[in-house]
Amino acid sequence: MTSILRPTIAALAIALVSGAASAQTVNIYSYRQPDLIKPVLDAFTAETGIKTEVLFLDKGLEERIAAEGANSPADVILTVDIARLTKAKDAGVTQALDDATVNANIPAEYRDPQGHWFGLTKRGRVIYASKERVAEGPISYADLADPKYKGKICMRSGQHDYNLALISAAIGHWGEAKTEEWLKGVKANLARKPDGGDRDQAKAIAAGECDIGIGNTYYVGLMMTNDKDPEQKEWANAIRVVFPTFENGGTHVNVSGAALAKNAPHRDDAVKLIEFLSSHKAQQIYAEQVFEYPVEPGLAPSEVVKSFGELKSDTLPLADIAKNRKAASEMVDRVGLDDGPAS
Numbered sequence: 001m002t003s004i005l006r007p008t009i010a011a012l013a014i015a016l017v018s019g020a021a022s023a024q025t026v027n028i029y030s031y032r033q034p035d036l037i038k039p040v041l042d043a044f045t046a047e048t049g050i051k052t053e054v055l056f057l058d059k060g061l062e063e064r065i066a067a068e069g070a071n072s073p074a075d076v077i078l079t080v081d082i083a084r085l086t087k088a089k090d091a092g093v094t095q096a097l098d099d100a101t102v103n104a105n106i107p108a109e110y111r112d113p114q115g116h117w118f119g120l121t122k123r124g125r126v127i128y129a130s131k132e133r134v135a136e137g138p139i140s141y142a143d144l145a146d147p148k149y150k151g152k153i154c155m156r157s158g159q160h161d162y163n164l165a166l167i168s169a170a171i172g173h174w175g176e177a178k179t180e181e182w183l184k185g186v187k188a189n190l191a192r193k194p195d196g197g198d199r200d201q202a203k204a205i206a207a208g209e210c211d212i213g214i215g216n217t218y219y220v221g222l223m224m225t226n227d228k229d230p231e232q233k234e235w236a237n238a239i240r241v242v243f244p245t246f247e248n249g250g251t252h253v254n255v256s257g258a259a260l261a262k263n264a265p266h267r268d269d270a271v272k273l274i275e276f277l278s279s280h281k282a283q284q285i286y287a288e289q290v291f292e293y294p295v296e297p298g299l300a301p302s303e304v305v306k307s308f309g310e311l312k313s314d315t316l317p318l319a320d321i322a323k324n325r326k327a328a329s330e331m332v333d334r335v336g337l338d339d340g341p342a343s
């Protein structure tokens with residue numbers, strides 16, 4: 001849930017005093033919100049006696065570990081999105097982990113073939129459809145380019161990680177030429193220039209500005225249960241989640257995940273933490289805590305998430321999707337997606 005940025009916390013939420021960690025403490029550098037991961041970390045400590053220290057960052061995590069170099073206290077990296085996981089790997093701040101427990105718990109399509117990152121929870125990239133103005137029934141990713149939706153689609157920037165991953169998945173399924181034709185069709189169907197975050201697309205639907213939005217599943221849960229900003233409940237109430245699929249495939253999913261830091265000073269305990277995060281117990285806690293899906297096959301999500309309907313995840317490996325990112329980004333520019341519907 002990276003878009004819940006806290007501008008005041010450019011650096012850290014919980015001070016991690018370098019060198020203060022004992023041998024029985026795992027140091028976590030996290031892009032994930034502390035309150036989201038606390039329950040699962042508490043369970044880890046209760047089971048193993050190993051403590052955790054969390055350094056929460058909202059940007060510059062890879063750069064920080066790289067700058068700290070061989071003396072970095074980082075043991076484990078927690079983050080969201082395949083783009084950030086691969087960025088950490090490409091920045092050289094992770095190390096390979098070939099662990100039988102972790103590999104048995106996490107399906108191959110949700111982890112790096114070289115063991116540099118591991119998916120822990122899944123989120124679907126789905127359609128938010130107006131309850132009032134869109135008839136019930138399936139809508140595929142291909143349908144988003146159907147002229148019948150002209151002027152009806154809202155989305156955030158095509159250059160955002162979440163949309164780049166979706167377009168990368170489309171390239172994986174359809175190839176570049178067909179994906180580009182599709183993206184031109186999506187652009188022609190836009191109601192307005194891509195703008196805002198995923199939740200803003202639900203807001204726009206509630207306001208009648210468009211009928212169909214593209215967004216991640218967990219934001220729907222966050223809006224439905226938002227007591228701090230009850231207006232968001234109205235946005236959620238205006239939409240229905242539709243799980244689009246690729247032909248011969250499923251719904252595009254991305255992950256939150258973990259990586260073992262390159263110079264992990266407490267490597268053994270860090271591996272224990274990653275093993276724990278992949279375990280049935282941790283996956284159950286995660287499923288209840290965040291509005292995401294466990295990566296453990298067959299483990300049910302929370303009741304709120306179940307209410308969206310059934311997710312049939314696409315099986316295209318995330319590592320393959322990540323390889324198409326540059327092509328996707330160039331395509332977004334070529335098509336002028338972020339210019340909006342007018343050409």
Ligand SMILES: [Fe+2]
Pocket residue numbers: 001002003216
């Ligand atoms: Fe997010």
